[in-house]
Structures are given as C-alpha cells and as structure tokens.
Amino acid sequence: MAIIAGDLIARRSVEVLKQGQSASGAFVASPAFPVYRYAWLRDGAFCAYALDRCDELDSAAAFHAWVARSIEAHRPMIEQAIARIDAGDPPLPEQMPPARYTLEGSLETTEDEPWPNFQVDGYGMWLWSLAEHLGGPIVGELRETAELVARYVRATWPMKSFSCWEEFDGGEHASTLGAAVAGLDAAASLLDDSEWSDAARVVRERLLARFVREGRLARGPDDARVDGSLLWLGVPFRVLPLGDPLLEATVDAVRRDLHRPGGGVYRYRGDTYYGGGEWILLACSLAWHELSRGNAEAAQPIREWVRAQAHGNGDLPEQVSDHAQTPGMIAPWVARWGPAATPLLWSHAMYLIMESVA
Numbered sequence: 446m447a448i449i450a451g452d453l454i455a456r457r458s459v460e461v462l463k464q465g466q467s468a469s470g471a472f473v474a475s476p477a478f479p480v481y482r483y484a485w486l487r488d489g490a491f492c493a494y495a496l497d498r499c500d501e502l503d504s505a506a507a508f509h510a511w512v513a514r515s516i517e518a519h520r521p522m523i524e525q526a527i528a529r530i531d532a533g534d535p536p537l538p539e540q541m542p543p544a545r546y547t548l549e550g551s552l553e554t555t556e557d558e559p560w561p562n563f564q565v566d567g568y569g570m571w572l573w574s575l576a577e578h579l580g581g582p583i584v585g586e587l588r589e590t591a592e593l594v595a596r597y598v599r600a601t602w603p604m605k606s607f608s609c610w611e612e613f614d615g616g617e618h619a620s621t622l623g624a625a626v627a628g629l630d631a632a633a634s635l636l637d638d639s640e641w642s643d644a645a646r647v648v649r650e651r652l653l654a655r656f657v658r659e660g661r662l663a664r665g666p667d668d669a670r671v672d673g674s675l676l677w678l679g680v681p682f683r684v685l686p687l688g689d690p691l692l693e694a695t696v697d698a699v700r701r702d703l704h705r706p707g708g709g710v711y712r713y714r715g716d717t718y719y720g721g722g723e724w725i726l727l728a729c730s731l732a733w734h735e736l737s738r739g740n741a742e743a744a745q746p747i748r749e750w751v752r753a754q755a756h757g758n759g760d761l762p763e764q765v766s767d768h769a770q771t772p773g774m775i776a777p778w779v780a781r782w783g784p785a786a787t788p789l790l791w792s793h794a795m796y797l798i799m800e801s802v803a
C-alpha cells in the first residue's frame with residue numbers, strides 16, 4: 446500500500462504488528478509490557494483489519510484462523526454459557542468466555558492477577574473484522590465458528606459486563622452495544638442470513654432508547670459523560686450513518702470534552718489509569734472519523750500529534766501522560782506494572798487505519 450513507502454511510522458507499524466504476531470496467528474497486545482502478554486480479541490480485530498488495509502492478507506487470515514481454533518477449543522464453555530443464559534441461570538462473570546487468550550489460545554493461568562474477562566465487545570469486533578476480511582459470506586469451516594460467536598453475542602449483549610476499557614462502571618456500555626451491532630450485522634453478511642440483522646436492529650434500538658443524553662449518546666445509561674470509544678459508533682461499527690445528527694452531536698461532545706486542542710483524546714473524564722492520559726488509538730479514531738467525513742483539515746493536526754508521539758524507532762505507546770488528568774496516579778501505576786505499554790499493537794493498527802483513509 447502506498448502509505449508504507451515514505452512513512453517510517455507506517456513501516457514500523459507493519460513491522461510491530463507482524464513481529465507481534467505469534468506463530469499461532471495471535472497478536473500479543475504489547476511485546477514489552479508483561480501484563481499485556483496475552484491476545485485480546487478486541488485489539489486483534491483491529492490489528493487484522495489494519496493489515497488487510499495494507500495488503501498483508503496472510504497475516505490477517507492467520508489471526509482469524511487462530512481465533513476460530515481458540516473459540517472451537519472452548520466451544521463447550523461457550524455453548525454452556527448460551528444455554529444457561531437462555532434458561533435464566535447465567536454463569537458468573539468469571540465463568541464466561543474470556544476477553545483475552547494466551548497466544549496459544551488457552552485460558553490464562555490462575556497465577557495471574559484476576560482479570561475482568563467478561564467483555565462481550567471483542568466477540569462482536571471479531572465478527573466485524575472477519576466480515577471485512579472476507580468481504581462476503583463464508584464458504585467453509587469458519588462458518589460454524591462465526592455462527593457460534595453470533596449466538597454468544599446475541600445471548601450476552603443484554604447482560605452487565607466489563608467495558609472495552611475493562612472497567613465495570615455500572616456494567617452497561619454504549620461501545621459494547623455498538624460492537625454487538627457491528628458483530629451481528631457482520632454475521633448477517635457472513636452467514637447470509639437476515640436473522641442476524643434483525644438481532645442487530647434490536648441492539649441498536651436499545652442503544653438509542655437508553656443511551657441518549659443531552660441530545661447525544663452517553664457512555665452509559667446512568668452516566669451522561671462521553672467516552673472516546675463512542676467514536677466507533679460511526680466508523681467502523683455503523684450503528685449510525687456518518688452525518689447522522691445524533692452521531693455528529695456525539696462526536697462534537699467528544700471533541701469538546703475529550704480532545705485536547707493540538708493534542709490527543711482522553712478515554713473519559715475522570716480516567717486515572719496511568720494518570721488518565723491521551724490515547725493514541727483514540728486520537729487516530731477521531732482522525733478516522735474526520736477523514737471519513739471529508740474533514741481532512743480537522744484530521745491533519747491530529748495526525749501530526751500522533752506522529753510526534755512516536756519514539757525514535759517509530760514505536761507508538763498506548764497513551765502519553767504529559768497532560769494527564771490525574772498526574773498523581775502515574776507513579777502508582779508505573780510502580781505496579783512498569784512504564785505505560787510501548788509499543789502497543791492496537792496503537793499501531795489504528796495509525797495504519799488512519800493513514801490508509803487519509
């Protein structure tokens with residue numbers, strides 16, 4: 446793809462993604478941050494999409510094959526969760542299928558800190574990413590896995606779960622429902638069956654009925670703040686079409702409340718993780734939205750800011766703390782887990798996606 450040729454950060458981004466892909470096909474979240482030595486479905490879905498856009502189709506295919514193997518290895522657990530939810534006796538959150546697998550596709554070991562693994566959004570994001578990769582209905586073996594994941598998303602989206610930021614915060618999250626919409630719409634195309642677009646419509650209706658505050662979407666039904674992850678409700682989740690007044694009012698609120706002028710994008714007001722700094726992948730998400738709307742001028746300073754955050758070798762971190770919301774919370778996190786994750790594969794994926802639409 447043309448963007449790679451003259452752009453050191455884009456070249457390095459492809460390298461970071463490919464080097465961070467294990468022989469199994471899994472993408473490690475960050476190779477240099479011990480807590481992130483796992484493969485998240487959420488991060489991986491965006492890594493595969495980015496590589497598709499850079500014509501690295503084999504890498505994306507290897508990821509999807511790894512997801513399918515990992516899911517099939519846990520089919521009994523997933524089938525059981527669906528059956529128990531249908532019977533009105535849902536498993537405990539810690540008994541649900543995980544948000545992250547080991548690079549070999551197993552559940553994490555119990556010596557690790559307990560992780561808030563019940564996150565539905567990654568499963569929806571995987572279906573979205575797979576549909577983008579295949580560009581039409583599945584012929585062949587991935588079909589059964591996609592159908593299982595679609596049934597899992599349809600069963601779990603109404604439940605309280607952890608957010609894309611792995612926080613509970615009331616348990617209901619607009620971006621989780623957005624990922625469910627994207628995943629179920631993707632299932633309709635992958636399985637060539639409108640049953641799944643009907644299921645997506647129900648989620649979309651719930652989102653629009655419960656999450657609108659002050660004329661725009663809010664991060665939770667009882668939390669009127671915006672969240673950077675609301676940006677994805679336009680691109681790539683297509684919960685609302687670009688230009689829709691509700692979506693644009695939501696993005697306006699993100700610009701006003703979370704985008705530091707001349708800088709990046711915060712996850713949400715009150716974030717304390719590593720002080721609550723500006724996230725590279727959210728800055729890229731805002732630029733992605735602007736570019737998709739034809740606002741190249743608005744995207745330009747964001748692209749420049751992102752580039753300026755790259756380390757000398759082109760590595761992009763998860764977040765930067767120079768303008769942290771709660772500076773006093775940087776040191777405690779550094780003491781607990783080490784310096785903020787760098788390079789973060791998802792940051793690099795979003796950089797490539799942003800540059801591929803520019």
Ligand code: BGC
Pocket residue numbers: 474481485487488609610611789791
């Ligand atoms: C983020 C998640 C991400 C994970 C791995 C967490 O800190 O909140 O969104 O999936 O790191 O990158």
